Amino acid sequence: MHNEKQAAAAQALKMVKPGMKIGLGTGSTAKIFIDMLGELNKKEDLKLTCIATSVASEEQAKGLGLKLAGFGKIKELDIAFDGADKVDKKLNLIKGLGGALVREKIVDYRAGKFIVMAGQNKLVQKLSGTVPIEVIPMAEEAVKMDLVKIGAKKFETRMKGERKFISDNSNLMLHVEFGEIQEPAKLEKMINSIPGVVDNGIFANKRPVVIVGKQDGSADTLG
Numbered sequence: 465m466h467n468e469k470q471a472a473a474a475q476a477l478k479m480v481k482p483g484m485k486i487g488l489g490t491g492s493t494a495k496i497f498i499d500m501l502g503e504l505n506k507k508e509d510l511k512l513t514c515i516a517t518s519v520a521s522e523e524q525a526k527g528l529g530l531k532l533a534g535f536g537k538i539k540e541l542d543i544a545f546d547g548a549d550k551v552d553k554k555l556n557l558i559k560g561l562g563g564a565l566v567r568e569k570i571v572d573y574r575a576g577k578f579i580v581m582a583g584q585n586k587l588v589q590k591l592s593g594t595v596p597i598e599v600i601p602m603a604e605e606a607v608k609m610d611l612v613k614i615g616a617k618k619f620e621t622r623m624k625g626e627r628k629f630i631s632d633n634s635n636l637m638l639h640v641e642f643g644e645i646q647e648p649a650k651l652e653k654m655i656n657s658i659p660g661v662v663d664n665g666i667f668a669n670k671r672p673v674v675i676v677g678k679q680d681g682s683a684d685t686l687g
Contacts, residue, residue, distance in 0.1 A: 558666060
């Protein structure tokens, strides 16, 4: 699996051009990509400016000498590189099980090109399983009741040890199951219409380019 992640990240790295404004994702594959990007930038001084989707990715990028900025200075991103938890045949995604979905969606949806790096194990016919949803703490129980009304079959509040997991945005994370998701874009919108929901981990409203790494070191590009 590590070879697949390396292959996807290496293929994605070929899309980086000097002077680009880049979104940096979060997760194990994104971490590999950021390491590769940092090394390439040291060799070639690409004059990149980056926005990270999590505190972890930001700290990693800083440690590698990559220049970071916010949307106050970067008005438009050229490209964003991120991973995914699941990718269906229409290139809809479930992302954010690491807890960074809100910042990921802000960055990935605002990029001119959205590049997803994934191993073959992430490909599915239809999305299903856990959908992460970030919620305002005071709305936790109310949101759960509303999620049942739109088809949630099972949910739990993500924990970190004996305490509730707190996102980089100081919110809670619900892990919710809807069964097989027939209309990802519709469900993404329905979840976000619930008062108290910040955002959710269905990414169906921006079509990505998906780079699928293989064990032999090669990669396929979808989309």
